[in-house]
Amino acid sequence: MNIGVDAAALGMSNTAVAATADVNSGYWNPAGLTQLEDSQIALMHASYFANIAQYDYIAYASPIDDRSAYGISLIRFGVDDILNTTELIDSQGNIDYNRISLFSTADYAFTFSYARKLPVPGFQYGINAKVIRRIIGKFADSWGFGFDAGIQFQRNNWNFGLMVRDITTTYNVWNINEKEYQKIADAAPGQNQELPENSEITIPKLQIGMAKKFLFHYDYSLLAAANANMRFTRTNDIISSKAVSIDPALGLEFGYTNLVFLRAGVGNFQNVVQLDSSEKTTFQPNIGLGFKYKGIQVDYALTDLGNQSTALYSNIFSLKVDLSLFRN
Structure with a gap:
């Protein structure tokens, strides 16, 4: 839920909280759905970590009347x-390669x-209102709500724009397959002796954004946007304290x-400690x-998931369709 959706927004470093005004507003800031003039559908696909992980997204949104709108979306990573x-x-x-099987691990968000x-x-x-479903093969699965x-x-x-994610704190409750767990519990002496915790929480995060669109000679436009992404804990963000950490982001279209x-x-400004104990901003x-x-x-x-030295670039494609096109 932290990666983002829509290649247009991702190309601007996720600075969409203030300016979002289409079907993808359900992710960036649901208030933007009120600016829909007709029904829209959106699709996105991305491959991460040299095609090891697949990230897919589909969404639909529609006005209810001239003052309200709704949307639904599904994300899978x-x-x-x-x-x-x-x-x-x-x-x-004895080592028997026929005993090797395949499984998948996936996170879903509706x-x-x-x-x-x-x-x-x-x-x-x-x-x-979001439902989180996480599955690790036959070993464990969880449900969450936030x-x-x-x-x-x-x-x-x-x-x-202002967006508060997980405003009530999002809880995930895990169900661990104890039969499968016991098969590996003693694989490494002194490790994996106890079942992992069966619950996890996601604390609230705050995003504040502003944007302005400039028009030049009718044909040309420039959208400038900025975000301040805030987490209420100490992190490696460029602005960090015990109370709050702030990661700024800037985007142009x-x-x-x-x-x-x-x-x-540009975004995700981080203070990283090097091997020689010096600090570098990425x-x-x-x-x-x-x-x-x-x-x-x-x-x-x-997009670049890491810093400039890792160069883990990912190609992201998305499609958005105004359904009034087919009625016309």
């Missing part, structure tokens, strides 16, 4: 065809979003006749392209 070697050695101590305009002009709010809440405000072509888009962004650059024609938008982003 998974690694498939993992070798299960827990039974590689038989009871006689989200229902609702948004509504407030009586105060320019203000809208939105909420998410809420997000967001608001947006527009004034004089400026956009402001250059558009031509609302047809072709070029995007760039960041994550992203770039992207987009093409929009008659209600169909195709976007591409090239």
Whole structure:
């Protein structure tokens, strides 16, 4: 749930909290769903870690009336065809490769979003209810549930947004297959002697954003956006304290006749301790392209999951379709 969706937003380093206004608002800030003029559907696919992990997303959103809207989305992040070697050695101590099997581990998130305009002009709010499902082959699985809440405000072509993720704290409760666990409990002497914890929590996170779109000679546009991503604990973020840590992000989108888009962004500023105990500040650059024609938008982003030295770049593709195109 921290990676993000939509290649357009990812190409701008996730600076979408204030400016999001389409089907993908269900993830970035559900308040943005109120700006939908008609139903939309979105799809995204990405491969991470040299195609080891697959990340997929589908979403649908539609206005309810002139003041409210709803959306639903499904995210899957998974690694498939993992070798299960827990039974590689038989009871006689012989290695038998026929005893190797395959399994998958995957995280799923289903989200229902609702948004509504407030009586105060320019203000809208939105909420998410999300169900988290996590599966590690036949070894363990869990269910979780949580809420997000967001608001947006527009004034004089400026956009402001605030998003609180896991506002009530998201809980995941694990069910561990004890029969399978016992097969590996004594594999390493002195380790894996006790069952892992069967519950985990995700504490709230706050995102604050602002954005403004500039028009030049009618044909050219520039969208500038900034985010401050806040976690209420000490981390390696560039601004960090016991109370809160802040990771800033900046994004730009250059558009031509609302047809072709070029995007760039930078974020994930981290203070990293080197092997010689010195400290280095790293960041994550992203770039992207987009093409929009008659209600169909195709976007591409090239993102870097790590810092400049690891260069773990990922190619992300997404599609957004305005369903009014088919009715027309």
